[in-house]
Amino acid sequence: MSKNETLELIQNTAPGKIAELDMVKEKFIKNYNLANRSENGDLMYHRQLVYFNQNIAANNQLQNADRFSLYACFITAAVKGYSFDPLDNEIYLVPRGGKACMQLQAGAYVRRLIQTQQSTGCEQAKLVFKGDVFEVEDGLVKKHIEKFETEKIIAGYVKFNTAGGGFKFFIYRKSDFESWRKKSPNPATVQKSPTWLAESLWDNGVIGGENPEPAFLRTKIILHAAKEKCWFTGSTPIELEQFNVEIEPEDENPLAPDHIGQPEPPSKEYAPFEEVPEVNQKTKEEEIDEEAF
Numbered sequence: 001m002s003k004n005e006t007l008e009l010i011q012n013t014a015p016g017k018i019a020e021l022d023m024v025k026e027k028f029i030k031n032y033n034l035a036n037r038s039e040n041g042d043l044m045y046h047r048q049l050v051y052f053n054q055n056i057a058a059n060n061q062l063q064n065a066d067r068f069s070l071y072a073c074f075i076t077a078a079v080k081g082y083s084f085d086p087l088d089n090e091i092y093l094v095p096r097g098g099k100a101c102m103q104l105q106a107g108a109y110v111r112r113l114i115q116t117q118q119s120t121g122c123e124q125a126k127l128v129f130k131g132d133v134f135e136v137e138d139g140l141v142k143k144h145i146e147k148f149e150t151e152k153i154i155a156g157y158v159k160f161n162t163a164g165g166g167f168k169f170f171i172y173r174k175s176d177f178e179s180w181r182k183k184s185p186n187p188a189t190v191q192k193s194p195t196w197l198a199e200s201l202w203d204n205g206v207i208g209g210e211n212p213e214p215a216f217l218r219t220k221i222i223l224h225a226a227k228e229k230c231w232f233t234g235s236t237p238i239e240l241e242q243f244n245v246e247i248e249p250e251d252e253n254p255l256a257p258d259h260i261g262q263p264e265p266p267s268k269e270y271a272p273f274e275e276v277p278e279v280n281q282k283t284k285e286e287e288i289d290e291e292a293f
Contacts, residue, residue, distance in 0.1 A: 010071050015063050016053050019074050031078035036115065041078070048077065051084035052093070061095035069099035072243035081115055082108055094247075101247045106219050109226035113160070118231055120161045125218040125225075128155035141169050153177075153211050156221045170225035177212060180220060223249065 010018060018024060028048075029041035038044075052074055056062045062070070073093060077084065082091045082102065090107040093100060113119040128134045131149030135142040141157055157171040181187045181202045189200045189207050201216040203209030212220075 007068060011067050013067065015056050015065070015067060015070055018067060018070050019049050019052050024071060024074065027075055028078040031075060032081070035079045036081045044078070048074075048084050051086070052077075055084060055093040059093075059095065062093060062100055064098075065095050065100040066098055069101070069245065072245045073100050073102050076243050076245055077102065080108070081111060096247065099245075101245050103247050103249055105249055106223040106226065109223060113226060113231060116232070117163055120163065122158055122160045122222060122225070125156055125158040125221040127153050127214060127217065128157070130154050136169075136171060139169055139171070141171065151211065153214075153217065156217060158221050158225050160225065168230075170221070170228060172221060172224070176224075177217065177220075180224070181212075 006023070009021065009023075013021060019028075025045055028045045032041035032044050033039060056070065077091065084091065084093060086092075088107060089105050090111060091105060092103040094103045095101075110119070110122055114121060126144065128144065129146070129148075129150055130152040131147045133143060133145035133147065134155065135144075141159075154174050155172065156177075157169055160168045160170065162168060184200075184202060186198075186200045187202050189203050189205050189209065190198045191207065192198045197205075197207075199205035201213040204211055204213045
């Protein structure tokens, strides 16, 4: 089937039926098995098909999104091994400017490290509060004793286990948190009107609050640690097809009733039928303000 015929077939198929097309099923299984060195492509196809279609059925904007973009998300998820199951906390299928995109969460970046055999996983991020005993030497956490004296967060860290039984610590100060916060589209809770408080997780929904919401901050720590420059990006087999449909995670930013239903901002164009020219070429991904989160 030519590219034009493929495009026409996809555009003429109902959104909830695109992933069920025989040619899409075959491509998903091939992508998954080659990229993940696995023979479980058929099993993963049927599992992801359910969650992918559930995402579409639950969102009117996705139902009206460009149909080729839905196809692109499903096929690219196979290459990366991402799960559409919301409980896996890896990606969200979201509308952007009339197209479907995959919004990466912390779990997606950790999966990438596991897939490229750089890490076997990470532990839960931990927060350090003022008054705790916290000792670090040569980048290693030597001691952390929680004293429960205050609620003021001054640092945080996460431990990644690496291949061969090793490990890496990633330690962040409050100044790092503030740097992330400044680049956020929703850095502070604001009273928009007498009846609407636009809450931010960066101050835990408190105007002038000093501490981010703890669970939110732990996730941010894992996200930034998994994106550090010390990790390599991995490689993709030459015969795989993938698309630039990945976008960065966003902070929660509740909309006012007046804003609900307004169109999404335009998204960047993805390159249709992107071909990876060589095995060791780094995967090129579309991102929205990469350093903002």
